[in-house]
Amino acid sequence: MILNLNIMLPEVFLTLSIFGILMIGVFVRNSFSLVFNLTTAIILITIAIILNSPNNAEKIFLESFIRDNFSNFFKVLILISTLFVLNSSKAFIFDNKINKFEYPIIILISILGMFFMLSSNDLILFYLGLEMQSLALYILASIDRDNTRSTESGLKYFVLSALSSGLLLYGCSLLYGFTGTTNFEQIADQLNKENTGSIFAMVFILVGLAFKVSAVPFHMWTPDVYEGAPTSITSFFAVVPKVAGLALLIKFMLIPFKNILFEWQSIIIFISIASMILGAVAAIVQKNIKRLLAYSSIGHIGYALAGVATGVLPGYESTIVYITIYVVMNIGAFSCLYLMKKDGEYRENISDLSGISKKHPILAFSFLIILFSLAGIPPLAGFFAKFYIFAAVLEQEMYVLAIVGLLTTVISAFYYLKVIKTIYFDDSSIIFDPIKNKIAQITVLISCSILISFFLYPSFLNNIVNTLFVQ
């Protein structure tokens, strides 16, 4: 057993280093910067460990923990996005005086939870991982504890999330009751269409996961939490837990529920259509850019779920490509928000964006590219993301899903254009402070150049994603 422990080396390393930096944080005074830099180093080392691990799938602990290409890809994606989210927000954290040493540590703990979720091959480990990341996220949402809005959003998130976790746990226990096992592969063997009870279990589990990725109709918390939490936390929320949640959805379709795919699919189609429509329509009236991004992320999750709804491998692959490009776009978009600073205060209203095109032309241009990419206009990466999704959806002849998806693309283009309008067409009323946050600026530029140059070699991402499902 001990010899096999290297299979979970990334998790072991992460756990030990969390203990380590927690000690440093407690015993060293004003240790935020130290802990922060150590966290960056830990993330980099973990990426290196994962990239160096062998390619074959291996299971340990009574087959409850699995390490394969699928989980490794998502782990690396999570780590890289956390790296950018954290570093670009460093200046923001200082400015808002939330530079407590717990901040990076809690983020690491939530990542550890996601790692266990992604590697789980068993309901119990899955649930433990999910709860670990959720608990960390509750604290993160209310990290700015003197700010009532932050506290409120944390509390709101906690109450709703606890409810959904309860439902999820209930689903897990039902599943155990009907199949007599918690192992994913064995569940798959036991489940079939006659087993009506298992459909209940499936619905409960789906509700829990849909909550985590904030799909309609379980999206209510998203705009409030996005708006209330400090921007640095919001950008983490917008990216990292969603990647993990979607990965889990795919995993559930791939292994435990593969024999009752049809029932599972019809629910996901509904969720996907509802998310696309709500994400497109509700965003139009938003005035706060964080709320706008919240609704936009709901819409994007709808598209990603359309790929999952196909129930075939090309569909899952298109979802993975989609979520990867979504991560790049959202990290860029949120990094732009760190640059909107006036007299030491961060501005969040869309109308405040007017006039950055004259004062900060490069920032404005990058924001333009990111917004057009979010709208899915070619030749930017966002178009390819949507293109793969629709190619997969139409291959399964799901025309309704495709047409709804494309129409909502047009509707959502409207509100992205509205933001672009504010940036470029309106006369400036606000002059932002000179940009000091170099890392956020570099992040914006990296994200923007990835989005522009993606069309030169679009199969790059596909080549990686194609290897994920090879056993």
Next chain:
Amino acid sequence: MNFPILSTLIFLPIISSLFIFLSKDQKNNFSSIYISLFGSIATLLLSLFLWYSMDLSSSEFQFIEEKSWINNFIKFKLGVDGISILFIVLTTFITPICIISCINSVKDRIKEFLIAILVLETFIIGVFCSLDLVIFYLFFEAGLIPMFLIIGVWGGPKRVYSAFKFFLFTLLGSVLMLVAIIVIYWLTGTTDITSIYEIKIPKDYQNLLWLAFFSSFAVKTPMWPVHTWLPDAHVEAPTAGSVILAAILLKMAGYGFLRFSIPMFPFASEFFTPLVFTLSIIAIIYTSLVALMQDDMKKLIAYSSVAHMGYVTLGIFTLTKQGIEGSIYQMISHGLISAALFLCVGVVYDRLHSRLISKYGGLVTYLPKYSFLFLVFALAALGLPGTTGFLGEFLILTGAFQKNYLFAILATVGVVLGAAYMLWLTKRVIFGKVINEDIKSLKDTNRLEIFMLTSLAFFVVFFGFYPTPLIETLNVSVDNLINNYEQSIINISIANK
């Protein structure tokens, strides 16, 4: 030939825009104007070389470039034939003129404006070169971004509304085309246009797919009743934007009909001919009448564009050799004439800052050179023999009379209406009494403006008298298009028996 001449042609403008981006801000921004002129003229010369070295006796696509792009899915495939080369040359010819026109009219953020124009040129050339549906869609849609910015940033007072309308109308039309493209891929296993020509799309799917493509091209053409974005966009766009929009962007749809709708869906094209005819005739007569009522010069020319594009769609769907050649001729001619007319409006707008017809009158006394050039283009627009405008309309009507007398006669009525609004415009602007005292102090056209307008006028008259170079270029490709079309109609009717 192994040198990737088409890719060079496509990416030359965008590379020169990169240089503009990196160039330093100077007084009057001369460096960026020089770079963009240099880049666009180099593109023009390259496209002329391409035209010169083409084998006009072959109907095959030439200068084909093929690269693997998305694994096992889409190839990056480029190529030109007799039809597309004309549009490419038109694009590369109009762009330098637009850039010259900026020198006088664009005062604010000229560097960004030139970048937008050059990026737009890249996308447009890409549209005309691509031999793959997805690549075509990519370039077709990408053009929205720079055009949206050109209208929105440098446009007139109602620019926001116009830019949004332009963007959303076109996007809505195009997304359906994207669905159709993906469906074609799953039906035929390829998005390579030449292979799709061979494979033939099943008859049951053709009508729906044709409609999906039509929704995109009809918005872009623009056909009645989805033309309403065009007058708004034209009125608010800056001069150079209007020129590109009228001269080139509208042609992408006509080109799309020729390249995709007819060869890929011959049966559906036959089936929907009455629909296209009806819409075209309504466009010709209704928008001509609307044009009569306009008090804004740009709006009048915009409506006349809709009417002229009505002839183009009419000609294409006569599916006769004269009709199609006439349409292509009409598109080239409209490209030159409408560009010139918008430039003419731009010239007086820069001086008097008004586009209202009622503010003008009697220009001929004070701006004789300008009045002469304006008259040339106005006469060309109404189709005076000896200009390109005449030949296009004549060929289209010849084609139309072969198909349907009623529609042909109605289209001929449109010619009369066209003469009416153009002549009345000329009368009110150029001749008549001087109402506005400011006109007396106006300066006549300067050297740059004369250069732009005469170069356009030269080609309008030259190709009006000597159409052979254009027709020869087209001939074999159009023959091939019609042969293939008739062949597939015969095949289908045999299969039905």
